[in-house]
Amino acid sequence: MIAQLQGKLVEKNLTDVIIDCGGVGYFVEISLHTYSNIPEGENVKVFTHHLVREDAHRLFGFVDKTEREIFRLLISVSGIGASTARTMLSSMEPDHIAHAIANGDAKTIQSVKGIGAKTAQRVIIDLRDKIIQVLDNPELTVVASNTGREEALSALETLGYLRKQAQKVVDKILSSQPDASVEQLIKEALKQL
CATH class of the missing domain: 1.10.150.20 (5' to 3' exonuclease, C-terminal subdomain)
Structure with a gap:
């Protein structure tokens, strides 16, 4: 089984990448999450899952x-x-x-x-x-139980921040302050964004 690939990124598309490892180009299927976190034109490392079926071999890649x-x-x-x-x-x-x-x-x-x-x-x-x-x-269990999370994220998006960035910051705040109100979340997030 192929557990990871490290090599030069040859091609990057929304659903797949091709990584050159020692002269062999591996076609790796990826998610949009991985797509947005892989740097272009550099050496990259992806963790993989090799799926073997009767009719196909598929290689899925993940940023972490x-x-x-x-x-x-x-x-x-x-x-x-x-x-x-x-x-x-x-x-x-x-x-x-x-x-x-x-x-x-x-x-x-x-x-x-x-x-x-x-x-x-x-x-x-x-x-x-x-x-x-x-x-x-x-x-x-702490982070998702806060009902204000989605409201805070929507407000931050309205203010022009990218949802992915806002999510990371809001989740970090909620991990240390699980009972934070929507207003507190927005104020703290704005300080960190």
């Missing part, structure tokens, strides 16, 4: 091990294939998916194209304990 682990957990659920898992990771940040699963937030999981109510419930039931265990992150 956490994203790869979430992908592996998702494809272990009946009804979630590699393409659906990649769509989930393209639609939401990996941490956001983990928060939604850990907190039983079926609506967030259902917001991904192709995931219905039954599949969302199955993801939560199958992965709730595993996601906390694999990530070994007790903050998961």
Whole structure:
């Protein structure tokens, strides 16, 4: 199995990259999260998951091990294939998916194209304990439980900040101040952005 690739980025597209490793170009399927975090035209390192099927060999690449682990957990659920898992990771940040699963937030999981109510419930039931265990992150249950998180993110977006940047800052604030109000979140985020 191929666990990681390190080499020169030859081609970068929204759904895939080609990485030259010692003269061999590997075609690696990626999520939008990975796409936005891979630098162009440099040496890159991606963590991979090699999926072997009867009719195909597919190589999926991830910017970090956490994203790869979430992908592996998702494809272990009946009804979630590699393409659906990649769509989930393209639609939401990996941490956001983990928060939604850990907190039983079926609506967030259902917001991904192709995931219905039954599949969302199955993801939560199958992965709730595993996601906390694999990530070994007790903050998961704290961050997503704050109802003001989405309101704060919407307000920051309205003010012109990128959602990804705002999410990281707001989640960091919530990890240290889980009971912060929407106003406190916005004020603290503005200081850090």
